[in-house]
Amino acid sequence: MTQATVQPVRIAGMTGGAVAVVLAVLAxxxxxxxxxxxxxxxxxxxxxxxxxxxxxxxxxxxxAGRTSLGHGAIFxxxxxxxxxxxxxxxxxxxxxxALGVIAATLVAVVFALLAVRTSGVYFLLLTLALGMIVWGIxxxxxxxxxxxxxxxxxxxxxxxxxxxxxYWAVLTAAAVVSYAMWRFVxxxxxxxxxxxxxxxxxxxxxxxxxxxxxxxxxxxxxxFAGVAGALYAMFNNFVSPSTVALAQSVxxxxxxxxxGVGTLFGGFVGAAAIIALENAVSxxxxxxxxxxxxxxxxxxxxxxxxxxxxxxxMLARKKR
Amino acid sequence: MNTxxxxxxxxxAALLFVVASGFTLxxxxxxxxxxxxxxxxxxxxxxxxxxxxxxxxxxxxGLGAMAAIAAIGFVLDQGLLRFVRGNELxxxxxxxxxxxxxxxxxxxxxxxxxxxxPIPQLLRGGMRVFGVFYPIYRLFVLVTGIVVxxxxxxxxxxxxxxxxxxxxxxxxxxxxxxxxNIRRVFLVTFLLGSALAxxxxxxxxxxxxxxxxxxxxxxxxxxxxxxxGGRGSLVGVGVGSLLVGLLNxxxxxxFPEFAYFVIFGPMALLLAFRPLGLFGRAAST
Numbered sequence: 001m002t003q004a005t006v007q008p009v010r011i012a013g014m015t016g017g018a019v020a021v022v023l024a025v026l027a028x029x030x031x032x033x034x035x036x037x038x039x040x041x042x043x044x045x046x047x048x049x050x051x052x053x054x055x056x057x058x059x060x061x062x063x064a065g066r067t068s069l070g071h072g073a074i075f076x077x078x079x080x081x082x083x084x085x086x087x088x089x090x091x092x093x094x095x096x097x098a099l100g101v102i103a104a105t106l107v108a109v110v111f112a113l114l115a116v117r118t119s120g121v122y123f124l125l126l127t128l129a130l131g132m133i134v135w136g137i138x139x140x141x142x143x144x145x146x147x148x149x150x151x152x153x154x155x156x157x158x159x160x161x162x163x164x165x166x167y168w169a170v171l172t173a174a175a176v177v178s179y180a181m182w183r184f185v186x187x188x189x190x191x192x193x194x195x196x197x198x199x200x201x202x203x204x205x206x207x208x209x210x211x212x213x214x215x216x217x218x219x220x221x222x223x224f225a226g227v228a229g230a231l232y233a234m235f236n237n238f239v240s241p242s243t244v245a246l247a248q249s250v251x252x253x254x255x256x257x258x259x260g261v262g263t264l265f266g267g268f269v270g271a272a273a274i275i276a277l278e279n280a281v282s283x284x285x286x287x288x289x290x291x292x293x294x295x296x297x298x299x300x301x302x303x304x305x306x307x308x309x310x311x312x313x314m315l316a317r318k319k320r
Numbered sequence: 321m322n323t324x325x326x327x328x329x330x331x332x333a334a335l336l337f338v339v340a341s342g343f344t345l346x347x348x349x350x351x352x353x354x355x356x357x358x359x360x361x362x363x364x365x366x367x368x369x370x371x372x373x374x375x376x377x378x379x380x381x382g383l384g385a386m387a388a389i390a391a392i393g394f395v396l397d398q399g400l401l402r403f404v405r406g407n408e409l410x411x412x413x414x415x416x417x418x419x420x421x422x423x424x425x426x427x428x429x430x431x432x433x434x435x436x437x438p439i440p441q442l443l444r445g446g447m448r449v450f451g452v453f454y455p456i457y458r459l460f461v462l463v464t465g466i467v468v469x470x471x472x473x474x475x476x477x478x479x480x481x482x483x484x485x486x487x488x489x490x491x492x493x494x495x496x497x498x499x500x501n502i503r504r505v506f507l508v509t510f511l512l513g514s515a516l517a518x519x520x521x522x523x524x525x526x527x528x529x530x531x532x533x534x535x536x537x538x539x540x541x542x543x544x545x546x547x548x549g550g551r552g553s554l555v556g557v558g559v560g561s562l563l564v565g566l567l568n569x570x571x572x573x574x575f576p577e578f579a580y581f582v583i584f585g586p587m588a589l590l591l592a593f594r595p596l597g598l599f600g601r602a603a604s605t
Contacts, residue, residue, distance in 0.1 A: 300414040
């Protein structure tokens, strides 16, 4: 395409202002371990990991109009493979990491093959059911998965054992995959997904292969969920059926919605908000599930656009 | 598969039918995918258990479970879902949040132990059927499933309410335009569907027992039934329940570790060719 208008200076696809904001956020995030306690660094690490998961769900929900309740399973499979590969099969951490991400992508490919023909509630139900199969296998295939007890194993390489080092590694990974996801949704391919979200029939009559686009979108989304899952396995050094359970998918979706559907980076905001809430609530009560449920209900009724959506609406009102 | 296993599959199918028919009624008419249905089942089981052990009456337990779950359904529909009407996705996710709350509440009240609803004296023991000695209670579940099917069939096909429900499944707006208070039909259907979950909880609680993750298991089976059978079709639920019940038994016998695969493999294959299920029709909107 020829550009007739004068374009602002772009660095890596971003305008100068955006680059400044991104660098500032990264600098602050990178400096956090210098002032936080080890426990808080752990929380921040978790926020980053779940932010990536929420973003991967947002690729489908916000840009292809398909909300998946199966991403917790994809996330968890990656974790299982990473722990199994390093603790049971004795592979080096990086190889285990790569295997985990590949396994998650393969699971996503299988999910996608089945799910691309459905939309709306049916998509939700199908991904939920598929996720439950994975959960059922992790629970029952005791010889390999350790059943209800899960699997434990030191997955982290030696140079990432300290809280700070691991946080920085996760931050780097999160920054790289966030940038990749952002480029992905802004690419012509991502714009086609947006078109499918808004009108599937129109895109079809324009000659786009809707199923193929959704399939690739799902696989890519699964790849990123797998990255998050592999990081989480390294963070915890432990996986159990609750890592792949429906609650995991639900939490991911909730974070994505809390941040704002279709905002992509809102995933980090949502993840930070939910994990902070979980942490605060757990100090007072063991009833986190109930609080999570109530939060879900309240967000659905009062703030379906999420935190960023609400802020945007408030800003728009002020400007007027 | 021998006769004993076949009967196991059939009785499980009967239980699934009772639970999933409630699910599909609500899904078909109100377009609400009630992901709290599993939690309603479990809650119904616990309440049925509590009533049945206090009063010593299985029938009272069943009535108590149905009434209590219908009441919870009323709160869910009128208290929460009314705020998100017309938005499918928000409804689904709201019911999911509700399920989390219900499950945790059950955990607070009844703890994490597993309970089995006491079977009345009359239904204890076993009897000879088709050459095998089989528990009477499970045969009773099978009969109850058939009775519920017949009752729902009669309700849907031979009463005014049933006609309204069927018309509403096809085109709710048109029914409303012809002067029917469709909201009331919706509410009655929601309560009926919830009560069926409660009944299922009591029935299942007596042979599958009740424990904190039982809700998710029954929900997944119900989803499979509805996905196979299609939205809002009673015959679809019947066929779906039979398929899932029998496949599940087959899977547990032959590949215990991958029993889920045996159910969901065919389901996924079916979806690839008939995305709306065997008996589903496209929504008229």
